[in-house]
Structure formats: C-alpha cells, structure tokens
Amino acid sequence: MLFGIAPRAALFILSTLISFALIPALFSLGKQLKLEPEANNWFVFLFLFFPHHFYFSMIYTEGLFTLMGILSFLFLLKRQLFWFGLCSSVLVLTKIQGVVWLFSLLVFHAGFLGRERFKISHWLQFIPSIFTICLFLGFFWAQTGNPLFFKSASEQYWQGNPSNPFYALLKSITHPKEGEPFLRYTGIYALLFLIASFILLKIKGVGFSFFLLCFISILLPLSEGTAVSQPRFISVLFPFFLLLGMHVSKLQSTNLKWIIACFVLLFHLATFVLWNTSHPISF
Numbered sequence: 366m367l368f369g370i371a372p373r374a375a376l377f378i379l380s381t382l383i384s385f386a387l388i389p390a391l392f393s394l395g396k397q398l399k400l401e402p403e404a405n406n407w408f409v410f411l412f413l414f415f416p417h418h419f420y421f422s423m424i425y426t427e428g429l430f431t432l433m434g435i436l437s438f439l440f441l442l443k444r445q446l447f448w449f450g451l452c453s454s455v456l457v458l459t460k461i462q463g464v465v466w467l468f469s470l471l472v473f474h475a476g477f478l479g480r481e482r483f484k485i486s487h488w489l490q491f492i493p494s495i496f497t498i499c500l501f502l503g504f505f506w507a508q509t510g511n512p513l514f515f516k517s518a519s520e521q522y523w524q525g526n527p528s529n530p531f532y533a534l535l536k537s538i539t540h541p542k543e544g545e546p547f548l549r550y551t552g553i554y555a556l557l558f559l560i561a562s563f564i565l566l567k568i569k570g571v572g573f574s575f576f577l578l579c580f581i582s583i584l585l586p587l588s589e590g591t592a593v594s595q596p597r598f599i600s601v602l603f604p605f606f607l608l609l610g611m612h613v614s615k616l617q618s619t620n621l622k623w624i625i626a627c628f629v630l631l632f633h634l635a636t637f638v639l640w641n642t643s644h645p646i647s648f
C-alpha cells in the first residue's frame with residue numbers, strides 16, 4: 366500500500382525476492398558444509414525446482430521460514446552469533462515448526478563443539494530465540510488464557526483428529542477420507558521422505574541433527590490426524606536435497622544427469638499447474 370501496490374501483489378513480490386535470496390544462502394551453506402562444487406550446484410537446483418517447491422515464490426510463509434532456517438545454520442557455522450540470534454528468532458516466530466529447527470540447531474551445534482559442549486559460553490547465542498519462544502507463548506496466554514492456543518487453532522483449521530502420526534499416515538494411504546483421494550498421494554509422498562530421513566544419518570558429522578529435523582518435521586503435522594499439505598511441509602527440508610545433490614553429482618553419465626534435470630523441471634511444472642487450478646494435491 367505504501368508504494369501504491371495491491372496487498373496480494375506486494376506479498377507476491379516480497380515472496381519472490383525472498384526466493385531469490387535463497388539462492389546465495391543455499392550456495393553459501395553448501396560451501397560451509399564442504400560440498401564439492403558440482404554437488405553444491407545440484408543441491409541448489411534440486412531444492413529450488415523439485416516438484417512442489419514453487420511455494421517459495423507464492424504467498425506462503427515457506428519462503429521466509431526457509432531463508433531464516435538456512436541462514437541460521439549458515440551463521441552458526443560461521444560463528445556470526447548476532448546474525449544467528451536474529452535469524453533463529455525470526456525462524457521460530459514465522460512458523461511453530463521453527464521450534465523443531467531450533468532443536469536441530471542445538472544438536473547440530475553440539476556435534477561441532479565436541480568436548481567443549483559443556484561450556485555455557487558456547488550456548489549463549491541460543492538465548493534470543495528461546496526468549497522469543499517464551500514471548501510467543503506468553504502472548505497467547507495473555508490473549509486467550511491458553512499458551513498453546515495455536516495448537517487448538519491448527520486442529521480446527523485442518524479438521525483432523527489428533528492421533529498417532531504413524532496411524533494417521535497409514536490411514537491416509539489405505540483409507541483416505543471420502544472425497545479426498547489425493548490424501549493417498551500425499552501420504553505416500555510423506556512415507557517416502559520419512560524413510561529417506563534415515564539415510565541422512567550417513568552424512569558425517571551433521572547426519573543426526575539433519576535426521577531429527579526432517580523426521581520430526583514430517584511427523585509433527587501428521588499428529589493432527591491428516592496427511593494434507595505434506596508436500597508443502599517437506600519442501601522446506603533442505604537436508605533431503607543436499608543428500609540427493611551429493612548422490613546425483615556422483616553419477617558418471619552426463620545424459621542421465623540431463624534426464625534427471627528435465628524430469629524434475631517437468632514434474633515441478635505439472636505440480637504448479639495443479640496448484641494453479643486449485644487441485645488439493647498441491648496444497
């Protein structure tokens with residue numbers, strides 16, 4: 366409104382700018398994690414163009430949330446503590462799943478500290494984000510009398526019945542709700558990535574923290590009793606595409622690499638067309 370731009374158009378422009386900011390952030394993170402140049406290129410390409418990953422340029426919070434998450438890992442590796450505190454605080458404010466990312470960052474940091482992990486001074490950079498979570502819960506408590514009000518609102522929005530996430534996943538695949546056959550697809554999609562999260566454990570040094578980030582992030586929305594929007598939730602989980610980029614870069618056949626790239630782009634376009642026609646499979 367400040368520049369005479371309609372709110373929806375302004376949000377789209379902002380989301381697009383954030384999605385462009387993801388590119389140098391992803392490249393820098395891959396470099397800090399000591400990826401080979403080709404593996405880093407594939408990591409960025411797959412993360413940005415994998416099917417369902419158009420959300421970063423749409424009017425969703427995924428773009429900002431992912432950028433803050435990537436920068437939090439990056440600044441933690443670079444030991445730029447002020448910027449880490451700022452980005453991790455915005456991270457937990459953007460989406461409640463930021464708490465899972467913060468937990469993963471704690472484990473990630475502990476892995477690099479080794480024997481130094483018992484020194485309190487090495488953990489002070491986490492105070493701003495933890496304080497932000499407390500303020501977030503305090504706000505809901507003051508406004509509604511329930512610090513976990515956001516959970517009740519989430520349950521009402523998704524119209525699911527909170528349950529065991531594994532049961533919800535199995536039910537979505539085998540017995541989706543009447544009129545919602547797309548849940549079978551989103552359930553299978555979630556199951557494949559849930560299995561793939563165990564492969565992340567093979568990444569030396571950081572595998573366990575990445576596993577926790579991805580495994581819990583997939584199960585958390587499933588605990589609402591539905592597999593709705595799993596492709597969107599999974600789109601922000603960069604470790605999957607870091608691992609995939611490492612494996613694709615090791616392929617000997619250039620033609621096979623081109624086939625993979627074309628398939629990814631075509632599938633990405635197909636899911637975007639489905640989203641643009643309001644098909645629930647892409648929401």
